[in-house]
Amino acid sequence: MIKVGIVGGTGYTGVELLRLLAMHPNVDLQVITSRSEAGGLVSDIYPSLRGHLDICFTEPDVDSLAQCDLVFFATPNGVAMKQVPELLSKGVKIIDLAADFRISDVKVWEKWYGLTHACPELLSEAVYGLPEINREKVKSCRLLANPGCYPTAVQLGFLPLLENNLVETNHLIADAKSGISGAGRQANVGTLFSETSGSFKAYAASGHRHLPEIKQGLNNMQSSPVGFTFVPHLLPMIRGIEATLYATLKADVSSDTTLEKIQEMYEARYKDEPFVDVMPLGSHPETRSVKGSNMCRIALHQQEDSDTIIILSVIDNLVKGAAGQAVHNMNLMFGLNETAGIEQIALMP
Numbered sequence: 097m098i099k100v101g102i103v104g105g106t107g108y109t110g111v112e113l114l115r116l117l118a119m120h121p122n123v124d125l126q127v128i129t130s131r132s133e134a135g136g137l138v139s140d141i142y143p144s145l146r147g148h149l150d151i152c153f154t155e156p157d158v159d160s161l162a163q164c165d166l167v168f169f170a171t172p173n174g175v176a177m178k179q180v181p182e183l184l185s186k187g188v189k190i191i192d193l194a195a196d197f198r199i200s201d202v203k204v205w206e207k208w209y210g211l212t213h214a215c216p217e218l219l220s221e222a223v224y225g226l227p228e229i230n231r232e233k234v235k236s237c238r239l240l241a242n243p244g245c246y247p248t249a250v251q252l253g254f255l256p257l258l259e260n261n262l263v264e265t266n267h268l269i270a271d272a273k274s275g276i277s278g279a280g281r282q283a284n285v286g287t288l289f290s291e292t293s294g295s296f297k298a299y300a301a302s303g304h305r306h307l308p309e310i311k312q313g314l315n316n317m318q319s320s321p322v323g324f325t326f327v328p329h330l331l332p333m334i335r336g337i338e339a340t341l342y343a344t345l346k347a348d349v350s351s352d353t354t355l356e357k358i359q360e361m362y363e364a365r366y367k368d369e370p371f372v373d374v375m376p377l378g379s380h381p382e383t384r385s386v387k388g389s390n391m392c393r394i395a396l397h398q399q400e401d402s403d404t405i406i407i408l409s410v411i412d413n414l415v416k417g418a419a420g421q422a423v424h425n426m427n428l429m430f431g432l433n434e435t436a437g438i439e440q441i442a443l444m445p
Contacts, residue, residue, distance in 0.1 A: 098430055101127035101164040103156055103179070104171035107281045109193055111142050112419035113170055118148040120423065120437035122430070125149065126164055129156040162186040166429070168422060169193060177214040180239065184218075189238045189429060191422050197222035197241035198309050208305050225425040226313070227434070228252060228369050234428045242425065243313075245417025246272050246306045246328060249339040251313045252372060252392050253409035256365040258317040262353060263343035263405065266323035268314065272339040273329040275383070278413045292332045301327050335414055336383030341407040355398045358405065362396060370435050371416060371424065381410045388412060389442040390420035412442075 105128040130153040139146040169176035169192045177196040199205040202216040223237035250270045257263045314322045366372040373393045381393035397406040427434045
């Protein structure tokens with residue numbers, strides 16, 4: 097059994113981790129920390145866990161966490177980097193679900209997150225945990241940066257096109273929409289029901305924190321720097337991300353590269369990936385089709401007389417976009433069946 101601790105167990109990502117790990121056949125949950133709820137039963141905050149997780153929240157304590165094989169950080173940005181070095185020195189493996197280790201350039205990270213990084217020397221060691229790209233690196237790492245939710249949906253959507261050098265890289269576009277849980281559990285007027293219900297809006301259109309993370313990932317897929325536009329939107333629903341992506345075929349390939357051939361390329365790229373579903377041509381994947389699951393569903397389109405490929409990508413932002421992907425990475429890091437604990441079928445309706 098893997099002895100697991102979670103730092104920050106009261107947020108939506110934290111409780112999603114608890115839901116998945118409480119039923120994982122190879123996990124022994126030993127420590128769940130929360131400064132605000134220390135001493136209280138986890139199931140008192142989240143009654144859905146009653147009968148599955150009879151453990152109390154505790155104050156964060158390095159000595160207790162050091163008894164674990166693995167510690168998940170489901171904390172706000174800037175928290176993990178202050179504790180990770182000491183835990184690594186004690187032989188504990190780390191999966192950070194925040195952004196502290198996702199961006200390799202410390203100056204870029206500090207610009208977008210407005211903090212001084214506490215351990216920049218670890219950025220080059222941290223493995224970016226998108227299993228579909230970095231599976232082998234994930235298996236051997238001790239410090240893993242779990243990808244963001246938008247970056248997961250966008251990168252998986254573009255990946256086969258960029259790997260095969262089929263599209264112009266100077267003008268990639270991602271028009272993405274997320275449910276309100278992506279904003280976290282803290283009180284915020286902008287995410288109140290009466291503020292969001294029946295409404296739909298873009299936000300951070302001048303630049304979102306996930307922009308440099310996505311650009312870094314896209315740049316790593318091929319040889320030339322990408323030009324990339326990303327605009328997120330807030331939808332009046334709890335869970336889910338839908339990313340509509342646009343890429344222009346290169347002139348020297350557009351005449352003989354049909355959408356059917358590109359479909360075959362996507363199917364071949366993802367045929368052995370347990371959590372990517374390339375749907376039949378003409379499909380329009382819905383966020384409800386992945387709700388509560390670790391699946392990313394992708395569909396391709398091309399309009400008549402157009403050299404633009406349209407990719408539709410949907411995930412559950414709390415599962416494939418956060419906790420489920422973190423468990424997938426844990427399975428790989430410890431040599432387990434990589435689908436263990438995250439094979440749940442999506443909830444319908």
